[in-house]
Amino acid sequence: MRRLPVYLVLDTSGSMTGEPIEQVKNGVQMLVSALRQDPYALETAYLSVIGFGNSATQLVPLTELSAFQPPGLSASGTTAFGEALQLVAERASQEVTKSSASVKGDWKPMVFIMTDGQPTDDWKKALGRFRQEKWGIVVGCAVDSADTAVLAEVCGEAVVRLNSADSGAIAAFFKWVSASISTGSQKVETSHNDVGGLSELPPPPPEIDVVGL
Amino acid sequence: MEVIIKARLEKLNGVSGTDDHFELSAVRVIVGTESRTSQNMVQISGDGVKGKHAELIHEGEFWRFHPLEGAESWVNDKPVAARDIRLKDRDVLAFGNRTQRYRFCLHSTESRSLPNGNEGKLYRETVSASTLFGSVAPLGYFDLKDNCGTGLQMTYSGDQLTFEGILVGSGQKQLIVEVCHPAQEIEDSSGGRRTKPEIRRDKPISLFVNPDPRALWKEIEPADGLPFRTPHTLALRVEAKDHLIIAASRRGRSHAHDGTFREDDVKVVHDSSSGWSVMIVSDGAGSAKYSRQGSRLVCETAGRTILPALVAVEADGSFEKNCERYFNNDRAESLRSLQSALYRTLAPAAKTAQRAIAEEAGRIEGASENDFAATVLLTIVRRYAFGTFVATFGIGDGGVGIYCDGSDDGNAHETIVLNVPDGGAYAGQTRFITSRDVWVSGDEILRRIRFDIVGRFTAVLSMTDGVSDPKFQTDDNFRDSSYWSGLWEELRTEIDFNGEKPEQQLLEWLNFWSRGNHDDRTLAILMPR
Numbered sequence: 001m002r003r004l005p006v007y008l009v010l011d012t013s014g015s016m017t018g019e020p021i022e023q024v025k026n027g028v029q030m031l032v033s034a035l036r037q038d039p040y041a042l043e044t045a046y047l048s049v050i051g052f053g054n055s056a057t058q059l060v061p062l063t064e065l066s067a068f069q070p071p072g073l074s075a076s077g078t079t080a081f082g083e084a085l086q087l088v089a090e091r092a093s094q095e096v097t098k099s100s101a102s103v104k105g106d107w108k109p110m111v112f113i114m115t116d117g118q119p120t121d122d123w124k125k126a127l128g129r130f131r132q133e134k135w136g137i138v139v140g141c142a143v144d145s146a147d148t149a150v151l152a153e154v155c156g157e158a159v160v161r162l163n164s165a166d167s168g169a170i171a172a173f174f175k176w177v178s179a180s181i182s183t184g185s186q187k188v189e190t191s192h193n194d195v196g197g198l199s200e201l202p203p204p205p206p207e208i209d210v211v212g213l
Numbered sequence: 214m215e216v217i218i219k220a221r222l223e224k225l226n227g228v229s230g231t232d233d234h235f236e237l238s239a240v241r242v243i244v245g246t247e248s249r250t251s252q253n254m255v256q257i258s259g260d261g262v263k264g265k266h267a268e269l270i271h272e273g274e275f276w277r278f279h280p281l282e283g284a285e286s287w288v289n290d291k292p293v294a295a296r297d298i299r300l301k302d303r304d305v306l307a308f309g310n311r312t313q314r315y316r317f318c319l320h321s322t323e324s325r326s327l328p329n330g331n332e333g334k335l336y337r338e339t340v341s342a343s344t345l346f347g348s349v350a351p352l353g354y355f356d357l358k359d360n361c362g363t364g365l366q367m368t369y370s371g372d373q374l375t376f377e378g379i380l381v382g383s384g385q386k387q388l389i390v391e392v393c394h395p396a397q398e399i400e401d402s403s404g405g406r407r408t409k410p411e412i413r414r415d416k417p418i419s420l421f422v423n424p425d426p427r428a429l430w431k432e433i434e435p436a437d438g439l440p441f442r443t444p445h446t447l448a449l450r451v452e453a454k455d456h457l458i459i460a461a462s463r464r465g466r467s468h469a470h471d472g473t474f475r476e477d478d479v480k481v482v483h484d485s486s487s488g489w490s491v492m493i494v495s496d497g498a499g500s501a502k503y504s505r506q507g508s509r510l511v512c513e514t515a516g517r518t519i520l521p522a523l524v525a526v527e528a529d530g531s532f533e534k535n536c537e538r539y540f541n542n543d544r545a546e547s548l549r550s551l552q553s554a555l556y557r558t559l560a561p562a563a564k565t566a567q568r569a570i571a572e573e574a575g576r577i578e579g580a581s582e583n584d585f586a587a588t589v590l591l592t593i594v595r596r597y598a599f600g601t602f603v604a605t606f607g608i609g610d611g612g613v614g615i616y617c618d619g620s621d622d623g624n625a626h627e628t629i630v631l632n633v634p635d636g637g638a639y640a641g642q643t644r645f646i647t648s649r650d651v652w653v654s655g656d657e658i659l660r661r662i663r664f665d666i667v668g669r670f671t672a673v674l675s676m677t678d679g680v681s682d683p684k685f686q687t688d689d690n691f692r693d694s695s696y697w698s699g700l701w702e703e704l705r706t707e708i709d710f711n712g713e714k715p716e717q718q719l720l721e722w723l724n725f726w727s728r729g730n731h732d733d734r735t736l737a738i739l740m741p742r
């Protein structure tokens with residue numbers, strides 16, 4: 001079966017401490033609950049969570065939705081954004097099955113990157129590695145004052161902004177990510193095509209602005 | 214007694230990889246052996262960091278943390294200066310030196326989660342109570358006070374709890390386990406002894422039960438007023454003198470869930486005077502809004518035009534002679550003649566279908582030919598005394614094969630594959646009858662024509678990708694006879710080909726369950742008798 005890999009790359013730096021990180025935790029929990037009610041996603045979507053603070057860590061390896069358990073998230077440290085890009089590329093190259101004549105590979109992964117700050121490491125070097133992998137869609141989400149120019153280099157036009165880090169905005173983001181994964185898993189199954197651009201995802205709710213290019 | 218803290222280890226320096234995500238077998242909390250009191254030692258054995266680093270004392274819902282002298286440690290990334298630090302659940306503690314640092318996330322109280330289960334399935338998980346509850350006090354006995362209606366039962370042996378049962382219902386569940394710490398004699402601060410009374414606590418444990426995916430697929434009727442209405446199922450049977458053809462087509466669960474129509478179609482025809490049989494299967498493109506009409510036009514138009522063409526080509530008897538020569542390995546002349554005859558019959562039938570689609574698109578305002586995109590698998594069969602001639606013309610996904618089962622006479626199973634899907638490994642490159650590049654040259658058209666002549670055979674099968682994807686998965690497997698024999702075994706178990714209505718049994722069989730495969734399914738079978 002062709003899986004739809006989904007990587008959630010989440011900022012867990014010190015500035016996310018308190019309400020924001022709690023909302024991210026709730027968001028992941030809510031996302032998983034919603035997707036489990038969707039037969040397309042339940043059968044097709046595989047989920048991984050990568051957190052980045054002082055360093056980047058894969059908190060949950062690519063796991064089928066039915067076996068997924070939300071990870072503990074704690075906010076501390078700096079913003080190792082580059083390390084996160086490097087890690088998601090490395091993990092995807094190991095975890096995502098490529099197509100060949102004898103193996104039907106996975107669909108191209110969907111990546112959702114959420115950050116509320118400026119990278120504190122050499123992210124441009126990591127970007128080269130990140131671009132070596134084939135992605136279906138890479139969505140960047142800038143929380144509050146995060147640098148959208150950095151995200152635009154990674155995600156192209158698929159950059160959105162949350163105008164606040166309050167509970168409503170973060171919840172709305174995760175709800176939209178969940179709807180996007182639903183749409184993606186339905187698309188791959190009915191059209192037999194990879195997920196392409198932002199235009200194929202459901203329209204974001206009012207709490208989310210599309211930054212674009 | 215050793216208890217492993219349920220914690221996550223991250224390597225701070227260098228790039229993270231697989232190695233830095235593991236449950237902490239390297240870190241041990243050793244109870245009661247390293248010191249007189251029941252303090253717990255954090256001991257690390259890993260590259261660059263070795264030895265005892267701190268004491269961790271579990272006190273109810275939190276941990277008290279005492280770094281040892283000389284060991285550098287951090288709590289939530291701040292260097293630890295004082296002793297006696299109170300750690301909450303999910304706090305991050307780190308040990309190490311300038312070059313190497315290991316971080317742990319403490320899961321002392323919230324980690325009471327069992328592995329997920331699946332509704333209606335047998336669940337059996339054994340977990341350590343100390344891991345589950347993060348408790349290192351001597352544990353006594355356990356009782357599952359509330360299974361939250363999940364149908365689970367719990368047994369225990371020592372500190373190992375086993376939850377077992379067929380899961381009922383779905384969603385987030387909270388089980389309540391009563392943990393009893395028995396009364397014990399302890400030494401008090403003045404050196405005397407006293408009895409610490411028995412403690413009973415109710416501990417919640419969360420368990421997520423996945424819904425049965427079959428129950429999540431809805432069956433929704435397409436909206437009223439939509440054009441080109443199509444029945445959700447179709448079952449056909451044609452009985453010829455020396456062979457039987459059955460075919461069935463069924464709306465996929467994905468289309469039922471979304472309230473859309475079946476986009477596959479199938480047609481089987483037999484002409485008793487000439488002896489020709491025709492099977493056409495077509496899969497309307499999911500991305501094309503009127504593809505159900507496209508596949509219908511392919512089946513109807515090609516089915517109508519192919520027979521007269523075949524009768525004409527057969528008329529002077531040369532076709533049969535060439536078939537016989539080819540079958541007897543006299544192929545110098547016969548191959549060309551047969552190819553030419555097929556080019557003059559199969560290609561025009563498909564081309565007529567493409568024209569019918571173009572005309573239909575012209576009749577509907579705002580529609581283009583691509584709105585009717587569909588694949589075509591056109592198969593023609595003629596049985597002669599010396600053998601059976603089978604030819605195909607195919608555009609797009611799906612496949613056709615001649616299967617010869619060897620199980621009854623002890624021979625190997627054999628399959629002659631006549632059509633493999635277009636486009637190969639790269640999704641999105643499937644061709645349709647409406648694709649311009651299909652019709653650009655004679656060579657391009659000839660490439661799509663395949664034929665063979667077989668002596669003995671079990672069946673000719675033609676299918677859309679709704680069947681070939683779940684049953685074969687890849688193009689390589691489609692050429693592998695073991696997959697064909699597996700498919701045939703399934704079919705002959707479920708279908709009584711000599712029965713009253715084998716086509717209805719075929720339609721039922723098409724409802725098989727295959728994870729991630731819920732497309733429309735169509736299969737046509739021709740078998741000798």
